Amino acid sequence: MKYIYSSIILFLFLLCLLLTAGCKKDEKIIESGTAGELIWTLNEKGTLAISGVGKIPDYNSKYDYNVNDYIVDYPWPNTIIAVVIKNGVTSIGNKAFAFCRDLTSVTIPSSVIDIKQEAFRSCSSLTSITIPNSVTSINISFIACLELKSIVVDKGNTAFISEEGVLFNKAKTTLIQYPAGKTGAYTIPNSVISIGEAAFWGCSGLTSVTIPNSVTDIEPTAFKECFGLTSVTIPNSVTSIGSRAFEACTGLISITIPNSVTDIGSSTFDSCFDLTSITIPNSVTDIKAGIFQGCIGLTSVTIPNSVKSIGNSAFYGCSSLTSVNIPNLVTSIGLTTFADCSSLTSVIIPNSVTSIGSSAFTRCSNLTSVTIGNSVTTIGNQAFYYCTSLTEVINKSDTPQEIMMETFYTMDNLSPITLRVPAASLDAYRAAPVWKDFGNIVAI
Numbered sequence: 001m002k003y004i005y006s007s008i009i010l011f012l013f014l015l016c017l018l019l020t021a022g023c024k025k026d027e028k029i030i031e032s033g034t035a036g037e038l039i040w041t042l043n044e045k046g047t048l049a050i051s052g053v054g055k056i057p058d059y060n061s062k063y064d065y066n067v068n069d070y071i072v073d074y075p076w077p078n079t080i081i082a083v084v085i086k087n088g089v090t091s092i093g094n095k096a097f098a099f100c101r102d103l104t105s106v107t108i109p110s111s112v113i114d115i116k117q118e119a120f121r122s123c124s125s126l127t128s129i130t131i132p133n134s135v136t137s138i139n140i141s142f143i144a145c146l147e148l149k150s151i152v153v154d155k156g157n158t159a160f161i162s163e164e165g166v167l168f169n170k171a172k173t174t175l176i177q178y179p180a181g182k183t184g185a186y187t188i189p190n191s192v193i194s195i196g197e198a199a200f201w202g203c204s205g206l207t208s209v210t211i212p213n214s215v216t217d218i219e220p221t222a223f224k225e226c227f228g229l230t231s232v233t234i235p236n237s238v239t240s241i242g243s244r245a246f247e248a249c250t251g252l253i254s255i256t257i258p259n260s261v262t263d264i265g266s267s268t269f270d271s272c273f274d275l276t277s278i279t280i281p282n283s284v285t286d287i288k289a290g291i292f293q294g295c296i297g298l299t300s301v302t303i304p305n306s307v308k309s310i311g312n313s314a315f316y317g318c319s320s321l322t323s324v325n326i327p328n329l330v331t332s333i334g335l336t337t338f339a340d341c342s343s344l345t346s347v348i349i350p351n352s353v354t355s356i357g358s359s360a361f362t363r364c365s366n367l368t369s370v371t372i373g374n375s376v377t378t379i380g381n382q383a384f385y386y387c388t389s390l391t392e393v394i395n396k397s398d399t400p401q402e403i404m405m406e407t408f409y410t411m412d413n414l415s416p417i418t419l420r421v422p423a424a425s426l427d428a429y430r431a432a433p434v435w436k437d438f439g440n441i442v443a444i
Contacts, residue, residue: 046081055091115141144202149181236260394420400432415439
């Protein structure tokens with residue numbers, strides 16, 4: 001009897017050991033709270049769990065100069081390692097996990113219907129993500145995830161599909177997201193009509209891209225910060241290029257834009273430092289704000305006669321630009337349009353122009369000669385501020401425009417500059433405020 005009793009005790013002891021070994025101890029919860037209708041917990045291993053029924057709320061971000069990074073107002077810390085979203089959650093809100101740079105793993109349940117704007121922006125340690133069959137809406141959700149190499153879509157999903165880790169709509173007519181961690185060359189499939197907003201944003205390892213003739217639309221920020229791109233040929237099927245589409249493609253040397261393109265958005269080539277020359281097709285009528293701002297390597301640009309307006313800051317900081325032709329249909333030159341174009345030596349403003357914006361040519365330090373057309377009625381303050389090499393101004397207007405001293409301020413007085421005006425208007429200019437301060441006022 002004693003033997004049987006001892007055997008039972010030993011058996012129970014061994015069973016307890018086996019059960020203990022097979023059971024993983026729950027990690028300690030170190031933080032918890034609510035997010036809208038949902039409950040979240042964070043364990044000691046850095047795993048954030050979100051449970052309940054409802055939506056993860058939208059959040060906002062702002063840049064904090066004290067830490068040189070974006071701060072998002074979600075309730076959990078941005079140092080989370082993993083996210084486990086439990087069944088019952090229906091939506092992942094705007095910027096819900098944006099700038100969680102240590103995040104490596106995300107579990108999305110089949111209850112989630114939509115993943116909203118920038119939900120995982122700049123999650124730079126995330127290498128892959130799986131989209132369940134329930135998701136019907138994705139809105140630039142994975143931009144600037146620098147290590148992301150694969151987006152996998154459940155085969156049962158009716159809205160989206162992935163191919164080689166690239167996210168498309170189900171019909172493969174829109175390229176939604178190219179993972180920023182992929183490297184090398186890429187050929188866009190012939191089925192694609194639209195390259196979606198921010199589709200290639202931050203793809204610094206992308207060395208070349210082939211755009212097929214099926215594409216008609218390149219949406220805003222589509223190729224922003226693709227530092228490795230050196231040349232792009234846009235096919236003649238494309239009609240519009242969205243704002244900031246190639247912004248900060250700092251290695252881009254050349255780009256071919258066909259005559260099919262009628263609209264190029266603002267700041268499209270902003271900060272393309274290596275871009276040396278570009279021809280704008282004659283199908284374009286407006287050069288929009290900031291389109292070539294900061295293109296410090298740009299030496300020549302061909303503006304077609306079809307262009308009617310040149311927007312604010314369009315060529316701001318193009319310090320290598322030596323000449324520019326302003327077509328005869330242009331009626332206005334915007335604010336700071338050619339500011340800091342320090343290599344410009346002369347400029348002719350045609351008779352079609354009626355206004356020159358403030359600071360339009362400010363700090364064009366090598367500008368020696370300016371011709372102002374006869375229709376110009378307004379010259380903004382500091383339009384030619386600190387053009388320290390200026391020796392000649394030809395003003396074809398019969399009536400002196402009202403200007404301020406800062407309009408042509410050169411640190412010295414205006415006496416070294418020759419002003420040429422219509423012969424019949426000599427007396428008017430010699431009596432007009434500021435104009436009268438030019439040292440030599442003569443007839444054209």
